[in-house]
Amino acid sequence: MTALTDQLAEGLNSPICLTWEWTYACDLACVHCLSSSGRRDPNELSTEQMKAVVDQLAEMQVFYVNIGGGEPMLRPDFFEIVEYCVEKGVGVKFSTNGGRITAETAKRLASMDYVDIQISLDGVDEITNDAVRGEGTYARVRTAMNHLRDADFGQFKLSVVMTRENVEQVDAYEALAAEYGAELRLTRFRPSGRGIDTWHELHPTQAQQIELYNWLLARPQVLTGDSFFHLSALGEPLPGLNLCGAGRVVCLIDPVGDVYACPFVLHDNFKAGSIHGEGGFAAVWRSSDLFTELREPTNPGACGSCGSYDACGGGCMATKFFTGLPLDAPDPECVFGHGETALAELEANGGAIRPTVSVDHSKPVGVGKKRIPVSIL
Amino acid sequence: MTAVAFDADRPWRLHERVALRPEPFGALVYHYGNRRLTFLRSPDLVTLVESLNNQPSARAAFDAAGIDAKRWPSFEKALTSLAAGDFLVLENAA
Numbered sequence: 001m002t003a004l005t006d007q008l009a010e011g012l013n014s015p016i017c018l019t020w021e022w023t024y025a026c027d028l029a030c031v032h033c034l035s036s037s038g039r040r041d042p043n044e045l046s047t048e049q050m051k052a053v054v055d056q057l058a059e060m061q062v063f064y065v066n067i068g069g070g071e072p073m074l075r076p077d078f079f080e081i082v083e084y085c086v087e088k089g090v091g092v093k094f095s096t097n098g099g100r101i102t103a104e105t106a107k108r109l110a111s112m113d114y115v116d117i118q119i120s121l122d123g124v125d126e127i128t129n130d131a132v133r134g135e136g137t138y139a140r141v142r143t144a145m146n147h148l149r150d151a152d153f154g155q156f157k158l159s160v161v162m163t164r165e166n167v168e169q170v171d172a173y174e175a176l177a178a179e180y181g182a183e184l185r186l187t188r189f190r191p192s193g194r195g196i197d198t199w200h201e202l203h204p205t206q207a208q209q210i211e212l213y214n215w216l217l218a219r220p221q222v223l224t225g226d227s228f229f230h231l232s233a234l235g236e237p238l239p240g241l242n243l244c245g246a247g248r249v250v251c252l253i254d255p256v257g258d259v260y261a262c263p264f265v266l267h268d269n270f271k272a273g274s275i276h277g278e279g280g281f282a283a284v285w286r287s288s289d290l291f292t293e294l295r296e297p298t299n300p301g302a303c304g305s306c307g308s309y310d311a312c313g314g315g316c317m318a319t320k321f322f323t324g325l326p327l328d329a330p331d332p333e334c335v336f337g338h339g340e341t342a343l344a345e346l347e348a349n350g351g352a353i354r355p356t357v358s359v360d361h362s363k364p365v366g367v368g369k370k371r372i373p374v375s376i377l
Numbered sequence: 378m379t380a381v382a383f384d385a386d387r388p389w390r391l392h393e394r395v396a397l398r399p400e401p402f403g404a405l406v407y408h409y410g411n412r413r414l415t416f417l418r419s420p421d422l423v424t425l426v427e428s429l430n431n432q433p434s435a436r437a438a439f440d441a442a443g444i445d446a447k448r449w450p451s452f453e454k455a456l457t458s459l460a461a462g463d464f465l466v467l468e469n470a471a
Contacts, residue, residue, distance in 0.1 A: 004418055007402040014398065016405065016414065061398040063407035063414070089396075091409060114409060 005243045011295040014060040015285060016249040017225075019263040022050075022081070023070040023255050024361035028097050029194075030122070030133045032161055032202065034264055035254075036193040037070040038363035044255040045275075047077045053253065054081070056280050057090050064091030064114070068263065070255065070361075073100035079108065086114045093118060095159065097137070098144030106144075106151035118157040118185060119144060124172040128165055132202075145180055157223065159185045162212065163202045170215055174222070186216070188227035191322040191332075192264040193357055199323070206340075209333060210234065230315035230331045233308035243313050247272065247294035251285065254359070259284045261294060264318035268358045301328020302342065308335075315339070324352030381467055383435075383460035385453055388468035390430035395464050399423065406464055413462050421448075422455055430468065 008016075025040035026033070045053070057065065065085065072078060072094050085092045093116040101109075101119075109115055119141060123129030126138040133141075148156050158177045160166065170186070177184040191199035204212065213231040216222060216238055226240035241249070246261035253259055257275040260266060272291050273284035285291065303314045315331020320339075323332045324346055330338035346352040383389075391397070394409040403417040404426075417423045425442045432438040435456055439449055459465045 004402065004416060010401070012400050012405070061396065063396060063398070063405075063409070064412075089409075091407075091412070116412065 005241055008241065008245075009243060009248050009295065009297075011248055011291065013286070014062050014282075015251050017066060017245065018057070018062055018251060018253070019066045019068055020053075020253045021068045021070060021255050021263075022072040022078070023075050024359075025074045026069060026071045026097070027074070027099055028071070028134050028137060029363060029365075031198045032122075032132060032163070032189055032193075032195040033362075034190065034192040034195060035068075035070065035266055036357050036360040036362050039361045040070075040074075041256050041359075041361060045257055047080060049257070049275075050077070050081050051084050053257075053275055053281060054085050054088050054090055056275075056282060058088040060282055060285075062090060064093055064116075067092060067094035069095075071097050071099065073105070082112065082115060086112060090114075092116065095120065096144075097133070098141045101144035101147050103147050103150065106147035106153060110148075110151040110153040116157065117148065117153065118159045119148075120159050120161075121173075122161055122163065123166050124169040124176060128169065131165065132161075132163065145182075149180055154181075156180070156182050157185045158182045159187060161187050161189050162204055163189055164204050164208065165202065167204045167208045167212055170212070174219070183221075183223055185223040185225065186212075186228075187225055188230075188316070190264045190316060190319050192318055193266065193360075194362060196322050196354060196356065203333065206333075206335070206337065209335065213238070213335075230312045230333055231335060233306075233312035233335050237311060242311070244315075244317055246270070246317055247291040251291070253281065259288070261290060262318060264316075265321065266357055266359050267321070267355060269321070269355075271358075299328050301326070302338070303328070303330055306330075306336070306338065322355060324354045380461050380463045381470070383453070383457040383465070385435040385439075385456070387435070388429075388433055389435050389456070389460070389465045390468055391426065392464055392466050397423070397427070406459075408462065408464055411463055413464070415459070415462060415464065417455070422452060425452060426456075426459070426465075429465070 023040055023044055024037045026037040029038055073096055082092050091114040095118040098119045121141045122132040129138040160173055173184055189203050213234050220239045228238055229242040232238050232242050250262055252263045259272045261270040272288035275281045300309050303309045317327055319332055320327055320329055325342055329342045332339040332343055396407050398405045403419050404423045406415050425438055428442055429438050432441055
């Protein structure tokens with residue numbers, strides 16, 4: 001940790017990076033969905049409530065928000081709220097599955113200032129991608145990307161969650177992004193939401209992680225949202241702050257207005273409060289008990305004797321929590337294998353008790369509805 | 378737009394699309410144009426950056442902000458990197 005990251009860990013007046021999920025509705029059912037999205041929640045914020053949040057973010061000088069979901073474009077007031085954000089000086093970076101990017105919406109998005117798009121693709125071919133995101137989604141995303149290019153949207157981000165099945169395709173993603181003049185963003189797969197169940201089979205192997213680390217080190221221009229900081233224990237740090245930002249520099253506002261420490265911990269243990277409370281979001285950010293606690297110095301716990309603790313900070317809180325490890329245990333993907341050992345010990349002692357999500361908006365899987373099993377890969 | 382190399386003898390100011398937010402460690406700076414985010418890692422650096430556009434040169438701003446000459450090289454380094462990121466532009470730039 002540097003002097004700066006020490007200070008960042010103590011908290012800021014406003015978050016650096018705020019994720020705001022606009023709806024739990026989604027027309028897809030990706031097997032790794034961090035928010036178990038599918039059905040809209042009846043208590044989702046109204047247009048007026050959304051605008052009141054934007055007003056407060058503008059007042060707190062939050063420079064931009066990362067909009068996610070669910071699929072944010074499914075909100076009927078999507079453009080109205082995006083335009084309101086831009087008008088208030090709150091930049092919009094939104095993540096989409098591309099299903100609603102038509103020739104027309106692409107043109108509308110291209111005409112707006114301060115709007116960035118991140119489009120999700122989880123395989124460089126139909127077989128790899130559709131196994132995770134659902135049948136037909138590869139073709140649909142490519143169509144969306146074509147619309148953005150035809151509308152002269154400019155540089156968008158192509159976002160890939162790294163799994164055991166797709167991590168070896170990184171060169172092909174790089175080439176595909178280049179073909180569209182897009183930026184490539186690779187994100188760590190955490191066992192959150194529906195990923196709690198699929199992570200154990202789908203997260204990259206140790207050997208794949210080490211290869212990925214070297215690949216990223218050689219390509220500082222590839223964006224990662226700082227998500228692979230646990231790999232910095234391998235030596236030279238990856239670009240970024242290299243710390244767990246939960247409740248310190250990042251947080252999440254969910255579609256019903258609940259505030260969580262990060263987008264990967266939709267669980268009551270990590271719920272700091274609600275925007276409906278007195279003082280709104282600012283009060284939660286500045287003085288909630290949970291965030292205050294997360295800003296206190298962390299106990300290295302089991303990692304105390306490891307010479308790399310300063311480099312990785314013990315890894316990702318969400319990943320530990322949802323695999324059943326205590327928060328002061330090593331990251332399950334610890335590059336020295338300490339996390340695998342810790343998980344194996346849990347199994348040997350009667351099995352890991354894995355938390356489930358506190359909020360699940362997955363659609364029920366209908367009888368006879370075709371879902372591609374991950375195990376066929 | 379290509380960033381111009383920093384020269385402490387010339388007049389500089391924050392780019393018009395750059396916003397600065399005070400924080401306990403100094404300030405966070407965001408460029409709405411190129412979407413870059415950076416940190417001003419000391420309150421003195423924040424004071425200096427904010428005073429730039431009233432001064433005929435960056436060097437004059439060092440003086441006006443009362444910064445010890447021994448610390449100038451480190452501040453000059455910080456301003457050089459801000460100019461490279463297009464956060465700072467020359468006074469007469471568009």
